[in-house]
Amino acid sequence: MPRIQPRTLKGFRDFPPAMMIPREWIIDTARRVYRSYGFSPIDTPALEHLDILTGKGSEETDKQMYRFEDPGGRMVGMRFDLTIPLARFVAQHIQALGTPFKRYQIATVWRGENPQAGRYREFMQCDFDTIGTTSTTSDIETVLIISDLLQALDFERFTIRVNNRLVLSGLLQKLGLDQHSGAVLRALDKLGKIGPEAVREELVTMASASPEQAESVLQLAALTGTNAEILQQLQPLLAGSEMGEQGLAQLAELREALAAAGVPDERLQLDVSIARGLDYYTGMVVETFLDDLPEIGSICSGGRYDNLAELYTNQHLPGVGASLGLDRLLAAMEKLGQITAVQTPAQVLIPFFAAEHRNDYLRLAGQLRAAGIGVEFYPEPKKLGKQLQYANKKGFRIALIIGGDEFATGQCQVKDLASGNSETVPLSRDAGGVIGKIESLLEKVRH
Amino acid sequence: MPRIQPRTLKGFRDFPPAMMIPREWIIDTARRVYRSYGFSPIDTPALEHLDILTGKGSEETDKQMYRFEDPGGRMVGMRFDLTIPLARFVAQHIQALGTPFKRYQIATVWRGENPQAGRYREFMQCDFDTIGTTSTTSDIETVLIISDLLQALDFERFTIRVNNRLVLSGLLQKLGLDQHSGAVLRALDKLGKIGPEAVREELVTMASASPEQAESVLQLAALTGTNAEILQQLQPLLAGSEMGEQGLAQLAELREALAAAGVPDERLQLDVSIARGLDYYTGMVVETFLDDLPEIGSICSGGRYDNLAELYTNQHLPGVGASLGLDRLLAAMEKLGQITAVQTPAQVLIPFFAAEHRNDYLRLAGQLRAAGIGVEFYPEPKKLGKQLQYANKKGFRIALIIGGDEFATGQCQVKDLASGNSETVPLSRDAGGVIGKIESLLEKVRH
Numbered sequence: 001m002p003r004i005q006p007r008t009l010k011g012f013r014d015f016p017p018a019m020m021i022p023r024e025w026i027i028d029t030a031r032r033v034y035r036s037y038g039f040s041p042i043d044t045p046a047l048e049h050l051d052i053l054t055g056k057g058s059e060e061t062d063k064q065m066y067r068f069e070d071p072g073g074r075m076v077g078m079r080f081d082l083t084i085p086l087a088r089f090v091a092q093h094i095q096a097l098g099t100p101f102k103r104y105q106i107a108t109v110w111r112g113e114n115p116q117a118g119r120y121r122e123f124m125q126c127d128f129d130t131i132g133t134t135s136t137t138s139d140i141e142t143v144l145i146i147s148d149l150l151q152a153l154d155f156e157r158f159t160i161r162v163n164n165r166l167v168l169s170g171l172l173q174k175l176g177l178d179q180h181s182g183a184v185l186r187a188l189d190k191l192g193k194i195g196p197e198a199v200r201e202e203l204v205t206m207a208s209a210s211p212e213q214a215e216s217v218l219q220l221a222a223l224t225g226t227n228a229e230i231l232q233q234l235q236p237l238l239a240g241s242e243m244g245e246q247g248l249a250q251l252a253e254l255r256e257a258l259a260a261a262g263v264p265d266e267r268l269q270l271d272v273s274i275a276r277g278l279d280y281y282t283g284m285v286v287e288t289f290l291d292d293l294p295e296i297g298s299i300c301s302g303g304r305y306d307n308l309a310e311l312y313t314n315q316h317l318p319g320v321g322a323s324l325g326l327d328r329l330l331a332a333m334e335k336l337g338q339i340t341a342v343q344t345p346a347q348v349l350i351p352f353f354a355a356e357h358r359n360d361y362l363r364l365a366g367q368l369r370a371a372g373i374g375v376e377f378y379p380e381p382k383k384l385g386k387q388l389q390y391a392n393k394k395g396f397r398i399a400l401i402i403g404g405d406e407f408a409t410g411q412c413q414v415k416d417l418a419s420g421n422s423e424t425v426p427l428s429r430d431a432g433g434v435i436g437k438i439e440s441l442l443e444k445v446r447h
Numbered sequence: 448m449p450r451i452q453p454r455t456l457k458g459f460r461d462f463p464p465a466m467m468i469p470r471e472w473i474i475d476t477a478r479r480v481y482r483s484y485g486f487s488p489i490d491t492p493a494l495e496h497l498d499i500l501t502g503k504g505s506e507e508t509d510k511q512m513y514r515f516e517d518p519g520g521r522m523v524g525m526r527f528d529l530t531i532p533l534a535r536f537v538a539q540h541i542q543a544l545g546t547p548f549k550r551y552q553i554a555t556v557w558r559g560e561n562p563q564a565g566r567y568r569e570f571m572q573c574d575f576d577t578i579g580t581t582s583t584t585s586d587i588e589t590v591l592i593i594s595d596l597l598q599a600l601d602f603e604r605f606t607i608r609v610n611n612r613l614v615l616s617g618l619l620q621k622l623g624l625d626q627h628s629g630a631v632l633r634a635l636d637k638l639g640k641i642g643p644e645a646v647r648e649e650l651v652t653m654a655s656a657s658p659e660q661a662e663s664v665l666q667l668a669a670l671t672g673t674n675a676e677i678l679q680q681l682q683p684l685l686a687g688s689e690m691g692e693q694g695l696a697q698l699a700e701l702r703e704a705l706a707a708a709g710v711p712d713e714r715l716q717l718d719v720s721i722a723r724g725l726d727y728y729t730g731m732v733v734e735t736f737l738d739d740l741p742e743i744g745s746i747c748s749g750g751r752y753d754n755l756a757e758l759y760t761n762q763h764l765p766g767v768g769a770s771l772g773l774d775r776l777l778a779a780m781e782k783l784g785q786i787t788a789v790q791t792p793a794q795v796l797i798p799f800f801a802a803e804h805r806n807d808y809l810r811l812a813g814q815l816r817a818a819g820i821g822v823e824f825y826p827e828p829k830k831l832g833k834q835l836q837y838a839n840k841k842g843f844r845i846a847l848i849i850g851g852d853e854f855a856t857g858q859c860q861v862k863d864l865a866s867g868n869s870e871t872v873p874l875s876r877d878a879g880g881v882i883g884k885i886e887s888l889l890e891k892v893r894h
Contacts, residue, residue: 003759004498004499006538007539008492008495009492009494009495009517009523012494013492014490014491014536014540016489017488017489017550020488020489021488023488024488035793035821036822037816037821037824038791038793038796038822039792040464040468040791041462041464041467041470041792042462042463042467043461043467044455044461044462045455045456045460045461045569046557047459048455049454051451052451052454064518066494066518070456070513070559071511071559074456088453089453091453092454092461093463097463098837100827102823108555112518112519122492122494130826133826135826137799137805137809137826137827138826141809141826144809144813148816256806257805257806257809260807260809260810261806261810262813309453311451312450312451312452313450344487345485346485352584358584359707362587362588362591366591366708369595375483377484377584379582380580380582390545
């Protein structure tokens with residue numbers, strides 16, 4: 001029989017256990033943190049009517065969308081993000097669900113982009129959003145969740161950069177440049193690349209700014225210092241613009257509330273140069289960088305928007321939310337050595353070498369599982385050496401060595417696979433001694 | 448602006464929180480049980496090269512597959528099960544992973560079938576398999592996992608029906624009918640519908656059986672009684688057929704091992720009429736029925752197969768596994784009243800009505816979360832009555848009522864939303880009293 005070459009599509013990948021175990025840990029952690037703030041899970045279909053998806057993201061996402069005619073002759077598309085499905089979902093269900101509506105969705109999305117290093121055509125998004133309220137409290141909570149989440153993922157050194165779109169909008173309004181905010185943002189986005197002089201020129205030529213107006217914009221974007229200093233410097237620049245002052249007040253309020261909630265001030269960085277896209281966000285915007293790996297970019301980003309679902313409903317639905325970049329985070333954790341490569345979620349292996357005692361092994365394994373200990377029982381009676389090799393390769397912590405003699409005398413060798421040390425423990429009817437020994441060994445490795 | 452009608456595709460559905468919360472609970476429980484036996488997670492792409500998928504399932508799955516040309520001009524298909532992706536995955540990676548390889552995969556699959564009651568075009572499968580061993584120990588473990596899983600899902604009344612394909616194959620071999628086993632199975636499959644006389648006729652006409660051969664086959668399929676009785680009745684029927692005796696021995700071994708591992712014998716039912724498809728399974732086969740809802744069919748099924756990945760590799764890979772029918776199970780739990788409809792994963796709501804104390808509320812919420820309690824803080828200061836309505840609608844258990852006076856005197860009302868009772872608790876700096884009170888209330892509702 002001619003065989004088919006087993007292979008995955010370009011830009012797609014398999015997740016073997018060593019990759020999937022940390023991935024599941026991150027997802028579990030995100031869910032736990034989102035849930036602890038009262039966010040509820042939802043899910044939506046991978047496929048949507050094409051008219052739900054097209055023209056909603058950018059030109060780029062339109063081009064990258066997987067689309068086809070389904071067997072029923074409908075034009076359909078595979079979701080390329082979770083925001084548009086959320087908007088469609090909310091338009092359909094918000095009447096029944098009520099507001100505020102706090103949801104998370106952790107799901108796969110597809111984009112047929114040209115795969116580059118670290119970019120895939122299939123990836124997972126982990127979004128959380130609060131819909132139906134304009135309260136700054138939800139902005140604050142969004143930043144608190146990012147802080148809790150990163151800590152729960154064992155990061156200590158990270159910076160949450162926050163801006164408020166009203167700050168720049170207020171300044172532009174005050175300067176009479178609000179008709180050209182798009183051109184101003186495009187110019188400012190290049191600041192890091194082309195430097196202030198070239199930006200100044202672009203502001204004048206492309207955004208119709210006078211030299212004085214360009215100077216004011218550059219002054220705003222160049223602000224540095226502590227959060228307190230930045231807030232102080234912003235005051236005179238925005239004085240007289242209601243919008244700008246509102247943005248400034250929200251930033252100050254955010255900073256104060258985070259401090260009260262125990263987030264260290266140095267973890268937060270007010271940064272008026274953050275824009276995050278031109279049209280979508282209207283208030284607070286947030287990005288998160290790892291201090292030891294800033295070059296990989298923001299690993300958790302989001303912001304406040306005015307009207308989520310206007311394409312599908314006339315109900316006005318403001319909201320705020322953010323998204324954890326799972327694949328980027330996983331890559332960072334690998335680079336930083338924060339991932340221990342194991343291929344098993346169980347910590348204990350019971351080698352099988354006294355063939356006539358299979359049912360005794362099974363009973364013991366069941367007792368350990370009932371005590372909450374993950375146990376693999378090797379399925380075939382084989383030489384102990386082979387089975388210990390298997391245990392080491394897979395990353396088990398402990399092997400329980402029990403042969404015919406041990407069963408006869410009621411004893412069990414508990415072997416710590418990291419140190420190689422063994423200890424003989426009595427094998428009682430309820431396996432109490434073995435369970436206690438395993439628990440104390442596992443306790444030790446949990447730093 | 449003309450609005451787009453928000454809607455999902457026929458056969459697809461949204462999962463709002465009240466559906467998604469129990470769904471996540473089932474998935475978590477399955478993962479926990481699979482992991483406790485040492486099964487590791489893997490994932491594979493939703494899209495595969497079309498030649499990987501076509502002609503591998505049945506004619507039906509071929510017809511139902513979503514397939515299209517991707518932007519790069521490749522013919523691709525959306526996976527319609529997790530078995531074929533597993534076969535492809537294993538052919539590609541087993542050299543690096545080694546055997547035995549124990550994996551679970553919980554993922555979405557798509558079939559463009561005509562949606563009927565309870566059938567969807569997008570659904571989730573929860574599979575676990577042990578690859579690379581022919582050991583009966585893995586068969587036994589498969590059944591143990593099903594038993595553990597159903598118990599972990601709070602089912603007490605269920606029956607695991609087990610057969611071994613070698614039993615019927617052995618009989619057919621003994622009768623000289625093994626060339627017609629397909630026709631025999633097709634006829635036997637109709638036993639419940641058309642009755643023994645019609646099956647007898649079909650065996651004679653379609654499977655070339657003599658009246659005596661047909662009688663022997665019907666005798667086997669009609670066996671009833673306790674497990675011990677069935678094993679006893681099978682013995683003379685299979686005597687002399689090596690294959691049949693091997694199947695019988697495996698069934699006896701399975702029964703004995705499950706008893707030793709503490710599974711009550713009445714939970715297991717040997718049933719020689721179970722076939723589960725014609726070609727794929729070669730040894731043990733298993734189905735699981737809820738005693739209070741047998742009509743919904745098997746909620747967890749599987750079996751042993753000889754060669755998983757022969758289409759993609761010349762490595763011989765036997766295995767055994769099963770799959771939990773998530774949607775069917777969820778429907779059953781709803782029918783049996785085993786699902787409490789809540790719309791929030793958090794149990795405590797903190798209403799927000801003393802506007803000037805927002806940071807105090809945030810601090811308290813953070814303290815509760817640090818103690819492992821899920822807390823939603825209402826985002827806007829509103830009338831308490833409105834917020835308690837919201838709490839009841841969403842299904843919170845407890846509301847913490849703290850106004851300006853309570854903050855001033857250091858007190859907090861802990862309101863049990865089920866009973867309506869309130870108790871005043873001191874609001875200390877570390878919130879210790881409040882945490883203790885909440886824990887004791889939540890303990891009470893956990894039956």
